[in-house]
Amino acid sequence: MDKKPIVLSGIRATGHLHLGNYYGALRNFVDMQNDYDCRYFIADYHSLTTQPDPSLLNGNVRSILAEYIAAGMDPEKCMVYVQSDVPETCEFFTLLNMHAYLGELEKTVAFKDKARKQPNNVNAGLLTYPVLMAADILQHKANFVPVGKDQLQHLEMARNFAVRFNHFYKTDFMVEPRAYEAKGEPIKIPGLDGSGKMGKSEGNCIYINDDDKTVIKKFKKAVTDMTPTEPNSEMNEPVKNLFYFLKLVSAPEVYDQFLASWNDCSIRYGDLKMQIAEDVLKVTRPIRERYEEIYADTEYLNKVRRMGAEKVREVVGKNVEEMRQIMGIKMF
Numbered sequence: 001m002d003k004k005p006i007v008l009s010g011i012r013a014t015g016h017l018h019l020g021n022y023y024g025a026l027r028n029f030v031d032m033q034n035d036y037d038c039r040y041f042i043a044d045y046h047s048l049t050t051q052p053d054p055s056l057l058n059g060n061v062r063s064i065l066a067e068y069i070a071a072g073m074d075p076e077k078c079m080v081y082v083q084s085d086v087p088e089t090c091e092f093f094t095l096l097n098m099h100a101y102l103g104e105l106e107k108t109v110a111f112k113d114k115a116r117k118q119p120n121n122v123n124a125g126l127l128t129y130p131v132l133m134a135a136d137i138l139q140h141k142a143n144f145v146p147v148g149k150d151q152l153q154h155l156e157m158a159r160n161f162a163v164r165f166n167h168f169y170k171t172d173f174m175v176e177p178r179a180y181e182a183k184g185e186p187i188k189i190p191g192l193d194g195s196g197k198m199g200k201s202e203g204n205c206i207y208i209n210d211d212d213k214t215v216i217k218k219f220k221k222a223v224t225d226m227t228p229t230e231p232n233s234e235m236n237e238p239v240k241n242l243f244y245f246l247k248l249v250s251a252p253e254v255y256d257q258f259l260a261s262w263n264d265c266s267i268r269y270g271d272l273k274m275q276i277a278e279d280v281l282k283v284t285r286p287i288r289e290r291y292e293e294i295y296a297d298t299e300y301l302n303k304v305r306r307m308g309a310e311k312v313r314e315v316v317g318k319n320v321e322e323m324r325q326i327m328g329i330k331m332f
């Protein structure tokens with residue numbers, strides 16, 4: 001039997017999942033689990049860069065695990081695990097760090113951004129964040145990584161580390177991972193405040209867990225800023241963002257109708273926003289309804305964690321051992 005390609009992806013444990021996480025990553029995870037060898041994790045080490053309250057961190061890991069499962073990820077079909085339950089990752093990370101250079105790490109967009117946002121806490125974990133992410137991926141010898149557009153630079157760095165390592169040790173040990181997005185182009189879900197990106201630190205999120213009233217309220221408040229006064233006018237950024245959502249969640253004929261009403265200036269933003277909110281809720285409501293029960297079941301969640309960690313440690317342990325050997329760390 002042919003071996004299935006390996007897919008690896010993860011989400012930081014910094015609160016509930018939002019629509020960016022869902023459309024940029026989670027939806028792909030769920031869709032891929034039948035056809036690929038999928039390993040999905042919750043990146044709790046990565047969330048430590050902001051030094052969160054320990055009990056909050058633990059709660060976030062739990063809620064994301066429950067959301068993964070509620071969204072349809074099946075822990076029997078794929079390896080679902082928590083990053084810190086697999087300490088082999090730390091060894092892989094340490095070894096990989098020796099081939100990551102200060103200059104390239106300092107130039108990373110995410111690092112520069114975080115260093116600006118938290119000037120009193122520019123810790124070493126922030127700097128080496130991309131190396132840890134590369135270790136997550138490369139330790140699995142993953143072929144594909146489903147991520148949104150915002151993570152492409154980190155993925156590119158993982159590819160560079162892989163190529164560099166192979167070249168340095170004259171080996172083909174490292175596999176070069178590729179981005180994966182089912183619909184072709186990597187996705188970037190915009191914020192509803194007219195800004196570029198939906199994100200937790202931007203504070204502009206619609207969470208999978210938001211109830212109907214909250215989702216509708218958030219869409220009602222979405223920035224639009226302009227009404228078209230001439231047929232076929234150019235849209236501004238906030239309106240383009242709403243149409244982006246509409247294309248993603250609504251039927252093509254609904255999209256065409258609204259576009260036509262934009263072009264002939266008859267559009268009513270209230271209707272547009274309600275349409276998007278209703279169609280988003282068709283996706284998120286069933287997930288939210290399953291979530292509560294899963295979240296409450298401590299025994300089940302711990303079982304999933306243990307099962308995931310056991311399976312991952314077995315496969316990753318072999319790869320770390322191979323890496324040690326290549327680098328000369330072995331018995332006499």
Ligand code: TYM
Nearest residue numbers: 010011012020021024025043133147148151187188189198
């Ligand atoms: P994180 O937790 O910020 O986001 C998790 C996933 O959601 C995607 N995403 C988005 N996609 C489209 N539009 C948005 N507005 C949006 N916001 C978030 C992200 O692209 C990501 O796929 N460093 C990673 C976590 C990580 C990881 C890994 C991912 C650690 N190790 C190994 C893949 C492989 C992160 O902070 O994602």
